[in-house]
Amino acid sequence: MFSTPTGRSGRTRRRTLSTWRRHPLAAVFVLIAMLFTTGGAYAALAPKSEDLQAASSTKIQEGKELFAIGCASCHGLGGEGQVREDGTVIGPSLIGVGAAAVDFQVGTGRMPMAAPGAQAQRKPVAYTDAQIEALAAYVASLAPGPELPEEQYLDVSEGNVARGGQLFRTNCAQCHNTTGQGGALSMGKFAPSLTGVEPKHMYEAMVTGPQAMPVFSDETLTPEDKQDIISFLKSVEEEPNPGGLGIGRVGPVAEGLWAWLIGIGLLIGTATWVVTRSSKS
Template sequence: MAQSERHRSIVDALSQKRRHPFAFMGLLLVGLLLTGGLYAAATTVNQVQGSNVADGYSAEQVEEGERLFVANCATCHGMNAEGTPEGPPSLVGVGAASVDFQVGTGRMPMQMSGPQARATDPVFNDEQIAQLAAYVASLGAGPAVPDEEWLDTDQGDPARGGELFRINCAMCHNAAGAGGALTGGAYAPSLQGVEGRYIYEAMRTGPQRMPVFNEANIPPSDTRDIITYLETLDEQGSPGGFSLGSLGPVSEGLLIWTLGLALIIAAMVWLTSRSS
C-alpha cells in the first residue's frame, strides 16, 4: 500500500509539472535549440561547400561558370567535367590557368576536330572566361592564373630568358619563337606577339603536345625572364632585313639555292643568246 501511494504521488507531481504555466515555455525553448542546431549544421555544410571556391573568385562566379559550362562545354566534357574515355579529357584538377589559356586564346570551344586545337578569336568575353575558370578551379586544385608580378617584364632578364628558352623551348618553337612542325600533323605554334599571360599558363598546364613546366622545373621568376626574352624579340623585329619566317638555315638555304639556280639559268640563257 505504501508503494502504491508513493507511485501515485510521483504521478501527481509529474502531472502538475506538465500543467505548470512554464511548461510550454520550456518546450518552446527546446524547439528553438533544436532548430538552431539544425541551422548551424546546415550552415557548416554550406561553408564546407563554399571552401571549394578558389582564391580570387567568388561563389557567384562559380555558379555562373557552372551555367556556362553546362550550356557550352558539357556536351564534350560531361556534365560533371569528368570527360570521356574516348573523347575530351577530364577537367578536374586542371586549374583556372588551363581554362584561361584554352578559352582566352579561342582554342576552346574547339572549332573543328584535328590533331590539335587552333588559336582563333575567343567566343567568350573576359568576364565569362573568369567565371568558367572559377567553376573549373572549384572542381579540384590546379595551376592558377598568374599574378601580375610574374608578368611584369620590367623586372625580367631577357638575356637569362633567352638562355632558358633555347635550352627548354627552342627545339620545338625554334630560337626566335616562330614555331615549327611536329609529328602526326601537330605543330608548335608561333610565340610572336602572344600575350605573356598565355605563355605563362601554357608552360604551367602543357596544352596539346607541350610538356608541363611546373614551378619546380622553372620557377616563376625564370618564367618571367622567358616572357621578357620573347617580348624583346617582338620589339626588335628583324634587324637583318627579311626574316624568312625566322626558320633559320632551312629557309635561308632554300632561298640561296633558288636564287643561285635562277642566276645560273639566266647566265646560261644570256650566254647562249650571245653566241648565236
C-alpha cells in the same frame, strides 16, 4: 492642447541658430557631420566578406551554366571528360586542370574546340573576359590546379632577357625554334609560333602544358625563370626583322630569290603578252 512656439523661447531659438551659423567653426562642424554621414553610408553599403563570398559563388554558378551550354557536350556535365565506346577521347577530364588551363584554352580561342582534330588551334575568342573568369572559377572549384599567374611575374621590363634566352634554348627551342618561330612535330602536330602571344598566356602554357607540350612546374622553372623567358620572347618580337616579309626569318638571300622569281615571272608574262598581241595584228 497644442501650443505654438511663441514669445521669448521661439525667438531665442532662432537667434541661437543664426548665431551658430555665423560661428567661425560652423563650416568645420558641418564638414565633420558630412564626413560622418558618408562614412556611415559607406559602412552600410560596402561589400562585406560574406558578400564577396556570395559574389564568388555566383561566379562559379555562372561558370557552371556557361559550361553546361558550351563545353559539357565534350567534357561532360561535371567536367569529368567523355570517351567514345571505341576509346577515343571526345574531351579530356578537366578535374584538376585549374583556372590557368581554362584561361589559356578559352583566352586563346582554342576552346570551345570546333571539331575534334589533331590539335586545338588558336581562333577568335568566343567569350568575354568576365565569362572566361566565370568558366575558370567553375573548373577551379572542381579540384585544385594551377592558378592564374601573379601579375608581378608578367612584367617583362623586370625580367633578365639574356638569362631568359638561355633558359628558352635549353627548355623550349627543340620544339619552338631558337627565336620562338615554331615548328612541326610528328603526327600532324606542331609547336606554334610564340610571336604576339600575351605574357599571361605564355605563363599559363608553361604551367599547364597544353597538348604535346610538357608541364614546367615551379620546381623545373621558378616563377622568376618563367618571367625571364617571357621577357626574352617579348624582346625577340621587338628586334627588327632582317628584311622583307616574315617568312620564317630565312634571311635576305632567300627573300631576294623570291623577288627574282616573281620579277622574272612578270617579265616573261609581259613578253609573252606582247608577242601574242603583235602576232595577231
